[in-house]
Amino acid sequence: MFKYFSPHKIFSITSKAPKYVLLLFIVILTIGLTEALILSPEDYKQSHSVRIMYVHVPAAWISLGVFSLITFLSTVGYIFKVRNFFLIAKSLAPSGFVFNIVALVTGSIWGKPTWGTWWVWDARITSMLILALFYLIYLVAWRLYDNNEKIFKITSVISILGIINVPIIKYSVDWWNTLHQPASINILSESSIHISMLYPLLIMTAAFALFSLLIFLMKYNTELIKIKNKGLDRL
Amino acid sequence: MISEFFIMKGYGIYVWSAFAFTLTCFVSLYLVIKFQYIKERKKFVAKFGSLNSERAVFARSQSINKEILSNTTSI
Numbered sequence: 001m002f003k004y005f006s007p008h009k010i011f012s013i014t015s016k017a018p019k020y021v022l023l024l025f026i027v028i029l030t031i032g033l034t035e036a037l038i039l040s041p042e043d044y045k046q047s048h049s050v051r052i053m054y055v056h057v058p059a060a061w062i063s064l065g066v067f068s069l070i071t072f073l074s075t076v077g078y079i080f081k082v083r084n085f086f087l088i089a090k091s092l093a094p095s096g097f098v099f100n101i102v103a104l105v106t107g108s109i110w111g112k113p114t115w116g117t118w119w120v121w122d123a124r125i126t127s128m129l130i131l132a133l134f135y136l137i138y139l140v141a142w143r144l145y146d147n148n149e150k151i152f153k154i155t156s157v158i159s160i161l162g163i164i165n166v167p168i169i170k171y172s173v174d175w176w177n178t179l180h181q182p183a184s185i186n187i188l189s190e191s192s193i194h195i196s197m198l199y200p201l202l203i204m205t206a207a208f209a210l211f212s213l214l215i216f217l218m219k220y221n222t223e224l225i226k227i228k229n230k231g232l233d234r235l
Numbered sequence: 236m237i238s239e240f241f242i243m244k245g246y247g248i249y250v251w252s253a254f255a256f257t258l259t260c261f262v263s264l265y266l267v268i269k270f271q272y273i274k275e276r277k278k279f280v281a282k283f284g285s286l287n288s289e290r291a292v293f294a295r296s297q298s299i300n301k302e303i304l305s306n307t308t309s310i
Binding site: 008012033037038041047048049051052053056058067094095101102105106109110112113119180211214215218219221222223224226228229232233 | 240243244247249250252253254256257260261262264265268269271272275276278279282283286290292297299300303
C-alpha cells in the first residue's frame with residue numbers, strides 16, 4: 001500500500017498543484033474577508049471585536065489539526081518505516097507553527113478589549129503556548145539532525161509528547177475555571193454560535209486550510225528537490 | 236460611513252491589527268518557502284548541468300529528475 005506514497009509519484013502531483021491551490025485560496029480568502037469584515041453582524045456583547053474570532057479560531061483549529069497529523073504520520077512512519085511520512089510531517093510543520101503563533105497573537109489582541117489584558121496565564125492560553133514550543137522544538141530538531149538517522153526517532157518522540165497537550169488544550173476550558181470562553185461550536189451537540197457568524201467562520205477556516213495545503217505542497221517539493229540534490233552529489 | 240467601517244466603534248485598532256498580523260504572517264511564510272524552493276531548484280539545475288554526459292543520461296532516467304527540470308514555473 002505504501003508504494004503509492006513513493007516520492008516520484010507524489011511529486012508529479014505536488015509540483016503542479018500549488019498554482020491551483022493558490023488561486024482557490026485567494027478566491028476563498030476574498031469571500032471570507034468580505035463576510036468577516038463587512039457582512040457579518042457585530043456581537044451584542046463583544047461588538048466589533050468579535051470579528052477577530054474569524055482569524056483566531058481557524059488558526060487555532062488548524063494548528064491543532066496539523067500537529068495531530070504530524071504525530072499520526074510520525075508514528076505510522078516510524079512503525080512501518082515509511083520515510084516519506086516523515087517528509088510529509090516535516091513539510092506540514094511550518095504552516096502549523098505559524099497558525100499557532102497567529103492564534104496566540106490574535107487571541108492576545110482580542111483579550112485586550114474583551115478582558116482588559118493582553119495576556120493571562122490561563123489554562124487554554126498557556127497550553128497553546130506549550131504547543132507552540134513543541135512546534136519550535138520539532139522544527140529545530142529537523143534543522144539540527146537533518147542528516148542523522150536519529151531524526152526519525154527524535155521527531156516521533158517530540159510529536160508523541162506534544163500530542164498529550166492537544167486534548168488538554170481542547171478540554172482545558174471544561175476542566176478548569178478559565179478566563180477563555182468555552183467552545184461555541186460542537187460537532188456532537190448544538191452549537192451556541194449564530195448561523196450569521198458560523199458561515200464566515202467556516203469560510204475563513206476553509207481559506208486557512210487551503211493556505212496550509214499550499215505551504216505544505218511548496219515545502220514538500222523543496223524537500224524532495226533537496227534530497228535529489230544530495231543524490232546528484234553521490235553520482 | 237467609511238470612517239465608521241474602519242473605526243468599528245473603537246474596536247477598529249484591534250480588529251485591523253489582528254487581520255493585518257495574520258496576513259503579514261501568511262505573506263512572509265509564503266515568501267520564505269518560495270525563496271527556499273527557488274534556491275534548491277537553482278542548485279539542482281546547476282548540479283545537473285555540471286554532470287558529464289554518461290551521468291546526465293543516468294540521472295535523467297529517473298522520472299522525478301525529469302519532473303524537477305521540466306517544472307520551471309510550478310509555483
